[in-house]
Every structure is written in structure tokens, then in C-alpha cells.
Amino acid sequence: MGRGRYCARQLTALVRKFLDDRTFLPVNPYGDWNQSMLIDEDLSLDINLYLQEIGKDVSAKKVVSFLAREEVKQKHGITKAISERTARRYLNALGYRFRTAKKGQYADGHEREDVVYYRDHTFLPQWKALEARMENWSKENEKEHGPRPDGKTVISWFNDECIFYANDRTPRGWYHKDSPAKPYTKGEGVSLMIGEFVSAKFGWLQSPDGKQSARIIMKPGKNRDGYMTADDIVNQANRAMDILTEWYPEYEHIFIYDNAPTHLKRPDGSLSARRMPKNIPKEGHNWGVEVTKRDNTGNLVHLPDGTTAKEKIKMGNACFADGTPQALYFPEGHPRASVFKGMAYILEECGLVKESKLRAECKNFKCAPPAIDCCCRRVLYNQPDFTHIPTILENACNTRGFRLIYLPKFHCELNFIEQCWGYAKRIYRxxxxxxxxxxxxxxxxxxxDSISLAQMRRFSNRSQKFMDAYVKGLNGRQAAWAARKYKGHRVLPDSLMDDLEKAKIT
Ligand SMILES: [Zn+2]
Known part of the structure; x- marks a missing residue:
């Protein structure tokens, strides 16, 4: 690293202490910055103003030349120039960190009412019911406690896709730690999408010899492999289930997916109140669901111009409260046989006469919470038979005896595969x-492949801290604090990681 013996000895001592005790980390690697010129509040204020003025292209060099300006030197009584190293220390002291532009971890929706409701009433109860049968590892990678003897051990497999870009090579700079996230720009060079499953027990989902895996590799974009479809997702799940059934039948496997639209796709013609008209269509008209046409073997039908053919099909039956089917179209013998009944008629049939008189929908179906009985569409939307429609993916897993849990929206911190991607990208760059x-x-x-199982378990533990925090009723911000206190996930401080990266030491 171009430094002298003293530095080398210090590093050796630190490493030895760290080997003895993994929680031992140097507290302030930048020494006594508070003894520096920055004690001078006027000066740090001026530097801050200057940094705000130059905006996002902050660099240590610029701080050096700013402090070398004649008027600045005179105003603050500076006699000698500072080095770039010192400037870097100042930047750190002023709250700047050298890193890649941050992608916002907490999107606005994290604490949205409906998201929190799903997290607390659907996701967490499902997770808690299984948790007792999961295994845990300490930060020293030792098994902390095994599962309870009742029932099979549960292995949770987290799924996600990640995109690597050819030109993604350490585009780093100084960003203030409180600066807002930069919008994510796509398409820097060719890209590669990788879809994977990961578990804390086995790592990536594969056969013991590594020859079979559930990994998807595709080149997204036009004229390449296209984009991931719901079919691709189901195929991947089936491959995963093949491997797990063959090699790990002694465990109970759970798949954890996020809320991507391809994961949530429902079978064509599934019950949905989204586009239904309120009234019976006029004479000579009908209402149905437009779907892509498939031939008898299930393949897409193409039109002469190359686009896929569409067709209109009838929506499947709804269900009365007693479980008997409710047809959405008038039966044979009715003057309007085979014609769609309309939302008002459907509600009336369910005995919801008052509700059937409501307006069709609130503007753009953005009903004001707590939206229960404001419009026909919302009432229908909240009917139990309309809310519990299994997705294509759920059907595919459930028919083979595998369970699937959807993560709450915006909660990527609960999916530890995200941290695996982050780690892999750091190495990749x-x-x-x-x-x-x-x-x-x-x-x-x-x-x-460079991510060790021990590292994955640390990531998994960190996600677990978030789970625990939500179970205790903390909100997103509080959960983040709780997880930050947990040191096991971080092997090296960021500042040291940066130095190692610059020195190309992996
Ligand atoms: Zn409404």
C-alpha cells in the first residue's frame, strides 16, 4: 500500500486482535481529526458551503485547492497547504464517505399502511409458524440451536434476480452520507441477469456435486433473450423442486419470493374486479378477459405480422359465502345467455343490495383509506373469493407439496440474497x-462463487435481526437501528474495505 514499517506493524497488530476476537474493530481509523483545523467552526462551515456549491463532484483534491486559495488562507489564518490525505480525513469528518452512489434502501412505500398490514398479518405469522423448525448459526459459523424435534427441519430458500453490467467498474466518488439516493441508470454496456435461490444451510440451490442447479442465466433485452416471463419463473421453480426432491427429501422446503409482477401473475381468466363494468353490457356486446392465444400444445400463436395473437375468454366463476360457485355470465335459457352480469348484478346476487347501488369506482380506483364500501369495484375487490386467488407460481409449488411465502413489498432487507448480490458485485467490480x-x-x-457459506450465514443472520425487530413491533427505521447494532454481518469496516479495494487485495 506504499506505506512504511510502522503502518505495517500496526496493521499486523490489528489483524491479530481481530483473529482472536471478531468483534474487535478499530474505532476511529482516522486518528485525532478533532484536533485538526476543523475545530475551527468557521472553517468547517466554509468548507461545507464550498462542498455544497460544487455539488456532486466532490473530491479531496478540490478541498486541498480550496484551502490553498489566498482569500481562504487569509480569512482563517492558514499558513501551510494540507495534503490530500488530510483532505480525505476532513471529508470523512464532515460526513462524506467514499463509495458508490447509493440506491435507496427504503423506498417510500416501506411503512405504507397496506404494506405494514401485509407484513404484520400475513407474512410474519407465516414465517413465525415455521421459524421454530429452522436452524440458526452463530457469527462464528457454529450451529446455535437446532430445530425442535417435532416435524421436519425447515429450509427457507430466498429467490431473486440480479443484473450485472459489463461496464460496472467502481464508479465511486465522495457522496455525503445523508445525500439522497441517485436514480439508478440502466444499460451501461451489455447486461446479464442471474436468478438464484439461496439458503443459510446450503448456500446456492444445487445438487451436492454442483452439477444441477436452479440458476437462471439470461441476457435481457430486445434481440437477446428477451425478458423474464412468468413461464421462466415457473420453470425455475420446477427445476429447484426437482433437485430438492431428489437430493434433500428429508427437509421441508419453503420458497420466499418478492412481489415482482412475474411472481404474482395469476392464471388467465382468474377472478379479478379490476376491469369489470358495473352494468350488463349493451345488446350485441359482451365483456371478457383478453389473453394471449395459445394452441392445443400450449404454444403462443403468432399473427402474420409477428405479434402474438390475442383472444377474449370468459372470467372464471366466483363463489358464494356458502362455497357454491357463482357464475359471472347469465345461464342458458336466460334472455341474455352467456352475457356478463356486471358488478351491480353480481353484488345483488350475493345479497349486497345497498352496495350494488354505489358508483362503479372511485377515480382511477384510488379509493381513500380505509376503503371498504366506497364503490362497487372496491366492495367486490374485498370479497373473500376475489382476494384469495393463488398465483401461477403458488399453484406450481403447492401441487408438488412445496410452500411459498411472498415477502412484503419494499422489504428487501428481509431477503438476504440481496446482500449476497451486493457482495458479489463488490468483487465483480x-x-x-x-x-x-x-x-x-x-x-x-x-x-x-466467491461468497463463502459462512459469509452467507452472516447475511442471513442480519436479515433475521430485521425479522425479529418486526416481530417485536418495531417500524422500518427502528428495525434498521436494531440490525446495525448487530456486528456479526460486518467483517471489516467500510473504510478498510475501500483501502483494500484500492490496493486490489481481495
Ligand atoms: Zn372506492
Missing amino acids: LNPPSSKEEVLEKYALAAL
Whole structure:
């Protein structure tokens, strides 16, 4: 690193202490910055104003030249120039951190009422019911407590996709730690999408010899592999279930998915109040669901111009409170046989006469909470038979005896595969530049393979801290604080990681 013996000895001592005690971390690697010029509040204020003025292109060099300006030197009585190293220390002291532009972890919706409701009333109860049968590992990678003897051990497999970009090579700079997240710009060079499952017990989902895996690798975009479809997702789940059934039948496997639209797709013609008209369609008209046409073997039908053919089908039956089916179309013998009944008629049939007189929908179906009986569409939408429609993916898993749990929206901190992606990308960025596709794939896969099982377990533990916090009733911000106090997930402080990266030490 171009430093002298003293530094080397200090580092050796730190490493030895760290090996003895993994919680031992240097508290302030930047020494006594508070003894520096920054004690001078006027000066730090001026530096801050200057940094705000130059906006996002903050650098240590600029701080050096700012402090070398004649008027600044005179005003603050500075006699000698500072080094770039010192400038970096100042920047740290002023709250700047050298890192990649941050992608906002907490999207606005994290604490939204409906999201929290789903988290507390659907997700967490499902998770808690299984938790007692899951295994845990300490931060020293030792099994903390095994599962209770009743029932099979539960293995939870977290699913997600991640995109690697060919030109993604340490685009780092100084950003204030409180600066808002920069919008994520897509499409820097060719890209590669990887879909995976991960568990704290086994790591990536694969057979013991590593020959079979549930990994999806595709080149997203037009004229390449297209985009991930609901079919791709189901195929991947089936491959995962094949492997788990063959190699790990002694466990109970649970899949954890996020709320991506491809994961939530319901079978064509499934019950949905979204587009229903309120009234019976006029003479000569009917209402149905437009779907992509498939031939008898299930393949898409293409029109001469290359687009996929569409067709209108009838929506499936609803259900009365006693469980008997409720047809949405008038029966044979009725003057309007086969014609859609309309929301008002459907509600009336259920005995919801008062509700059937409501307006069709609130503007753009954005009903004011607590939306229960404001409009026909909302009433229908909240009917039990309309709310519990299994997704294609759930059907595929449930028919083979596997359970699936959907994460609450915006809660990526609960999915520890996200941290695996983050780790892999840090490793990936250290590679020499290349825009070749085969190189991109090689580097991306090598980066994924570089994550040790012990590291994955640390990530998993961290997500577990969030789970625990939500179970205790904390909100997102409080949960983040609770998880931050937990040191096991962080092996090295960020500042040291940066130095190692610059020195190309992995
Ligand atoms: Zn409404």
C-alpha cells in the first residue's frame, strides 16, 4: 500500500486482535481529526458551503485547492497547504464517505399502511409458524440451536434476480452520507441477469456435486433473450423442486419470493374486479378477459405480422359465502345467455343490495383509506373469493407439496440474497474492464462463487435481526437501528474495505 514499517506493524497488530476476537474493530481509523483545523467552526462551515456549491463532484483534491486559495488562507489564518490525505480525513469528518452512489434502501412505500398490514398479518405469522423448525448459526459459523424435534427441519430458500453490467467498474466518488439516493441508470454496456435461490444451510440451490442447479442465466433485452416471463419463473421453480426432491427429501422446503409482477401473475381468466363494468353490457356486446392465444400444445400463436395473437375468454366463476360457485355470465335459457352480469348484478346476487347501488369506482380506483364500501369495484375487490386467488407460481409449488411465502413489498432487507448480490458485485467490480459478453458471464459467476457459506450465514443472520425487530413491533427505521447494532454481518469496516479495494487485495 506504499506505506512504511510502522503502518505495517500496526496493521499486523490489528489483524491479530481481530483473529482472536471478531468483534474487535478499530474505532476511529482516522486518528485525532478533532484536533485538526476543523475545530475551527468557521472553517468547517466554509468548507461545507464550498462542498455544497460544487455539488456532486466532490473530491479531496478540490478541498486541498480550496484551502490553498489566498482569500481562504487569509480569512482563517492558514499558513501551510494540507495534503490530500488530510483532505480525505476532513471529508470523512464532515460526513462524506467514499463509495458508490447509493440506491435507496427504503423506498417510500416501506411503512405504507397496506404494506405494514401485509407484513404484520400475513407474512410474519407465516414465517413465525415455521421459524421454530429452522436452524440458526452463530457469527462464528457454529450451529446455535437446532430445530425442535417435532416435524421436519425447515429450509427457507430466498429467490431473486440480479443484473450485472459489463461496464460496472467502481464508479465511486465522495457522496455525503445523508445525500439522497441517485436514480439508478440502466444499460451501461451489455447486461446479464442471474436468478438464484439461496439458503443459510446450503448456500446456492444445487445438487451436492454442483452439477444441477436452479440458476437462471439470461441476457435481457430486445434481440437477446428477451425478458423474464412468468413461464421462466415457473420453470425455475420446477427445476429447484426437482433437485430438492431428489437430493434433500428429508427437509421441508419453503420458497420466499418478492412481489415482482412475474411472481404474482395469476392464471388467465382468474377472478379479478379490476376491469369489470358495473352494468350488463349493451345488446350485441359482451365483456371478457383478453389473453394471449395459445394452441392445443400450449404454444403462443403468432399473427402474420409477428405479434402474438390475442383472444377474449370468459372470467372464471366466483363463489358464494356458502362455497357454491357463482357464475359471472347469465345461464342458458336466460334472455341474455352467456352475457356478463356486471358488478351491480353480481353484488345483488350475493345479497349486497345497498352496495350494488354505489358508483362503479372511485377515480382511477384510488379509493381513500380505509376503503371498504366506497364503490362497487372496491366492495367486490374485498370479497373473500376475489382476494384469495393463488398465483401461477403458488399453484406450481403447492401441487408438488412445496410452500411459498411472498415477502412484503419494499422489504428487501428481509431477503438476504440481496446482500449476497451486493457482495458479489463488490468483487465483480474489481475485475479489469471488458465489454465482452463471455467475460461478463465468467466474472459474474466467479463473483457469485466467491461468497463463502459462512459469509452467507452472516447475511442471513442480519436479515433475521430485521425479522425479529418486526416481530417485536418495531417500524422500518427502528428495525434498521436494531440490525446495525448487530456486528456479526460486518467483517471489516467500510473504510478498510475501500483501502483494500484500492490496493486490489481481495
Ligand atoms: Zn372506492
